[in-house]
Amino acid sequence: MGPNATASRVNALMLAFVAIIWVSPFAWLILNAFNPAATGRLVLPQTIGLDNFADALSGNAGRQFINSIILAAGTATLTVVVAIAAAYPLSRLNIPGRNAFLWSLVLLRMLPATGVIVPLYFTARNTGLLNTGGVIVALTILNLPFTLLLMKNFFDTVPIELEEAAFVEGASLWQIIRRIVLPLSRAGIAVVWFFSFTGAWNEFLLPLIFARTESGFPMSVGLYAAFGQQGAIQYGFLAAFSIVYAAPAVGVYFLLRRNMNTGFAGVGVKG
Amino acid sequence: MLKTSPILKTSPMLSSGRWLLLAGMVPALVLIAALLYFTFWAFSFSFTDLELVGRKSVEWSWVGLDNYERLFTRRGFLEALWTTGIFVFFSAIVGQSVIGFVLAAALRNDNSGVRPVLEVAIMLGWLLPDIVAAFLWSATTSETGLINALIVVPLGFEPINFINSYALPVVIVANIWKGTAWSYLLFSAALDAVPREVVEAAKVDGATPLQRVWRVILPMIRPHIATNLLFITIWTFTYFPLIYAMTGGGPGRQTTVLAIFLYDQSFSIGKLGYGSAISVAMLAIVGVLSLFYLRMLREPK
Numbered sequence: 001m002g003p004n005a006t007a008s009r010v011n012a013l014m015l016a017f018v019a020i021i022w023v024s025p026f027a028w029l030i031l032n033a034f035n036p037a038a039t040g041r042l043v044l045p046q047t048i049g050l051d052n053f054a055d056a057l058s059g060n061a062g063r064q065f066i067n068s069i070i071l072a073a074g075t076a077t078l079t080v081v082v083a084i085a086a087a088y089p090l091s092r093l094n095i096p097g098r099n100a101f102l103w104s105l106v107l108l109r110m111l112p113a114t115g116v117i118v119p120l121y122f123t124a125r126n127t128g129l130l131n132t133g134g135v136i137v138a139l140t141i142l143n144l145p146f147t148l149l150l151m152k153n154f155f156d157t158v159p160i161e162l163e164e165a166a167f168v169e170g171a172s173l174w175q176i177i178r179r180i181v182l183p184l185s186r187a188g189i190a191v192v193w194f195f196s197f198t199g200a201w202n203e204f205l206l207p208l209i210f211a212r213t214e215s216g217f218p219m220s221v222g223l224y225a226a227f228g229q230q231g232a233i234q235y236g237f238l239a240a241f242s243i244v245y246a247a248p249a250v251g252v253y254f255l256l257r258r259n260m261n262t263g264f265a266g267v268g269v270k271g
Numbered sequence: 272m273l274k275t276s277p278i279l280k281t282s283p284m285l286s287s288g289r290w291l292l293l294a295g296m297v298p299a300l301v302l303i304a305a306l307l308y309f310t311f312w313a314f315s316f317s318f319t320d321l322e323l324v325g326r327k328s329v330e331w332s333w334v335g336l337d338n339y340e341r342l343f344t345r346r347g348f349l350e351a352l353w354t355t356g357i358f359v360f361f362s363a364i365v366g367q368s369v370i371g372f373v374l375a376a377a378l379r380n381d382n383s384g385v386r387p388v389l390e391v392a393i394m395l396g397w398l399l400p401d402i403v404a405a406f407l408w409s410a411t412t413s414e415t416g417l418i419n420a421l422i423v424v425p426l427g428f429e430p431i432n433f434i435n436s437y438a439l440p441v442v443i444v445a446n447i448w449k450g451t452a453w454s455y456l457l458f459s460a461a462l463d464a465v466p467r468e469v470v471e472a473a474k475v476d477g478a479t480p481l482q483r484v485w486r487v488i489l490p491m492i493r494p495h496i497a498t499n500l501l502f503i504t505i506w507t508f509t510y511f512p513l514i515y516a517m518t519g520g521g522p523g524r525q526t527t528v529l530a531i532f533l534y535d536q537s538f539s540i541g542k543l544g545y546g547s548a549i550s551v552a553m554l555a556i557v558g559v560l561s562l563f564y565l566r567m568l569r570e571p572k
Contacts, residue, residue, distance in 0.1 A: 012383040018374065019385050022392035022448065025407045028417050039415070086299030089292035092285055108306060112509035112557060114530050115550045118543050119312040141302045141309075148299060164284055173288030202400040204512035209538060223402045224516045227409065235410065242403040250398045 029239050038236030052240035061241055063215050064222035067132060068201060068245075071218050074136040075200035076193045079143045080151075083192065087151035088181065092160065102152070108145040113205070116142075121209055132218075135210050139200050147192055154188035155181070194252045201249050219245040316547035323541030331544070338548035348549065350524060351532035352556075355508060358443060358528050363507040366447035368499060371454025375462055376484070390455075397452030405516035408445035409434065434518060438525045442514045449513065450506075454499050461495035462488070494568055501564040505557055529553055 032038040036051040057065060090098060120141075124134040162184075163176050171179070182189070204220040211217050217225065223245060227238050285292065317338055321331040342348040374393075378386045396404065411417045412433035419430040433441050465488055473487045489496070511530035514520070520527035520535065527535070529549065537546030 008380070011377055012381065012385060015374075015377055015381060015383070015385040015389060019389040019392060022389060022396065024417060024421075025411050025448075026392065026395065028411065029407060082298045082302060085295035089296050093289075093292060105303070108303070108310075110505070110557075110561065111306075111310065112505065112553065114509050114511065114533055115554045116306070116309040116313050117533075118316060118537055118547050118550065119309040121538075122543070123309070141306050144299060144302050144306070148303075167284035167287075173284060173291060176284065204401055204516070205534070220400060220402045220512070223406060227406050227516075238406060238410075242406055246399050246403045249400055250395060253394075253398050 029242060032235050033239035033243050035236055038239065052236040053244065055237045056241040056244045060214055061222065061237075064217050064219045065244065067216065068218040068220070071132050071135055071203075071207070072197045072201040072248075074132070075139045075143070076196040078136060078140045079147050079196045080189060080193045082140065083144060083147040083151045084182075084189070087148055088155055088177065090148075090152045091155035102149065105145040105149050109149070113142050117205065117209070120206070124210060130210050130212060131216065132207075132211070135203070135206050135218075136200075138206055138210075139196075139203060143196050143199065147196065150192055151185075151188065154185045158184045191256060194256055198249045198252055313547050313550055316544055317551045319544045319547075320542075321544040321547075323538065323543055325541075328543075334544070338545045339552075341545060342548060342552060347524075347527075347532060347536075348529075348552070351527050351529045354439070354524075354526065355528040355530075357439065358446070358514075358526075359504060359507045362443040362446040363450070363503040364500065366443065367451045367454045367503055368496075370447060371451045371499075372458045374451070374455050375458035379459070379462055393452045393455055396449045399449065401449075401512035402516050404445060404449045405513050408441065408448070409517055412441050435522055438518050438522055442517055442526055445517065446507070446510070446513060450503065454503065457495055457499050458492070461492040465491050497564050497568040501561060501568070504560055504564070508557055508560070509553065 031044065033052055034048050034050070036047060036049040038052070055061065089095070090102070095101075120138050124130050124138065127134075129137065158181060162180055166176050166180055167173075202220065203218075204224070207218045207221045208224070211221055214222070214225065219241070223238070223241055226241065227233060318333055318335060319331045320327055320334045320337070322328050374389070378389065399407075413419075414430045414432045416433075418433065423429075423431055431437075469491070470483060470487060473483050478486065509530055510528070511534065514526055514528055515531055515534070518526045520531040530553075533546055533549045533553065536542050536549060
């Protein structure tokens with residue numbers, strides 16, 4: 001047992017070292033965010049206060065928080081509605097060419113967004129959509145192949161017998177979808193909604209190109225502009241702003257952790 | 272076919288609402304068609320001299336393969352390709368994959384309490400928005416930042432402005448810090464699937480720990496390695512926000528990866544035609560890399 005115990009102690013020591021590297025930026029972030037007199041140095045705050053958070057939620061910063069909410073919730077909702085409307089028929093009807101269509105979605109999903117950024121910008125400019133609305137539509141277009149595949153697979157797992165029983169009882173197709181199909185696939189819809197939400201929440205490149213004024217920025221571009229272009233860096237404000245900005249993305253994951261595993265099982269194409 | 276076709280015929284429910292169902296598909300089809308159209312358009316733009324502003328934004332003309340020729344004859348593209356290669360190799364393949372694997376292997380048998388802390392920290396890095404990670408690492412590596420305050424100054428050196436002096440290594444480290452979670456999770460799952468008996472048998476046969484990893488475990492998780500490399504290579508190859516927010520591609524062009532080069536040429540300089548050619552080239556490279564990894568995935572061993 002001698003050499004084994006030494007080995008495991010070395011192992012633990014190495015892991016602790018790695019853990020320190022991974023954790024220390026977070027420790028720095030929290031120390032500065034709660035310190036009203038933060039200078040970006042690693043010091044224990046003399047006083048602990050929420051002043052930085054107040055700054056990060058008011059004025060332009062607060063406006064950008066709302067922009068991000070609109071952008072992310074708008075993208076997620078539009079993506080999910082469009083995907084559900086198409087995924088249900090794709091799952092239930094035997095449409096000719098369906099498999100070819102699904103496979104082309106798989107290929108489109110691999111496409112990096114940078115590849116279509118120029119046409120997206122040009123179209124948005126010509127249609128007057130260089131704003132949050134334009135980013136929502138553009139992100140929905142980019143999200144759709146993946147979301148559609150995911151939703152179609154969810155609907156495949158909802159047994160059609162229930163729907164047919166309801167039809168025999170006299171329910172219309174619209175009622176069946178609203179009362180049976182949607183409630184049964186609620187977990188799947190939630191996962192897809194939050195997945196699109198975090199994607200849009202983190203998005204940087206499209207709003208950077210599309211947004212024109214500081215009050216129109218989402219938080220990603222706002223944070224970039226704040227730490228990239230100011231002479232004297234306000235570390236306390238930026239740290240608090242970072243925490244406010246990161247919280248929804250991180251929170252959603254831990255909230256949905258259990259659903260994630262079931263939700264993302266089997267994202268392939270099934271005939 | 273036999274399994275699905277009777278549904279359409281025998282289910283009066285679906286045929287009664289057939290038009291409603293087909294109408295529901297229209298918005299998605301329109302948007303997918305738009306995506307296809309944009310892809311085709313990006314390809315077509317690459318043969319024009321279209322510009323962001325000015326006369327050539329309206330009266331553009333076809334220039335044949337000029338833009339593609341420019342990729343190889345003008346400074347910029349090949350340099351950016353080289354930088355991207357270094358960035359992908361060190362941050363994704365060496366950094367995220369190897370560190371992810373080593374951590375997954377080391378944490379499996381760990382019960383010292385480090386595991387939950389490290390797992391949450393790695394996941395937090397992954398979940399953090401790109402720009403927050405960029406801010407954190409800019410601050411950490413600044414002259415008054417964490418690394419200088421904890422390591423460089425106590426050792427008696429002058430504080431170093433890391434982003435000015437070592438831009439590429441800094442963004443590589445930042446990307447490793449941010450992105451290792453994916454590889455870690457994937458390799459953890461892969462190692463769970465390796466049967467214990469096989470490893471024990473190799474141990475009994477006298478294989479050293481290194482031999483066990485190299486000859487037994489790695490070949491068994493080969494498909495996971497290929498999947499992991501496929502995804503992180505594609506992501507890292509086209510990754511934009513972290514590097515752009517930290518360095519803007521500088522100082523000079525030290526950290527101008529292809530995504531930043533594409534952005535600069537298209538939206539700062541305004542050469543949309545040339546930018547499209549860059550994006551087509553990027554798509555082609557990503558396609559070739561994917562084929563390479565997919566072959567690795569298929570090859571039986």
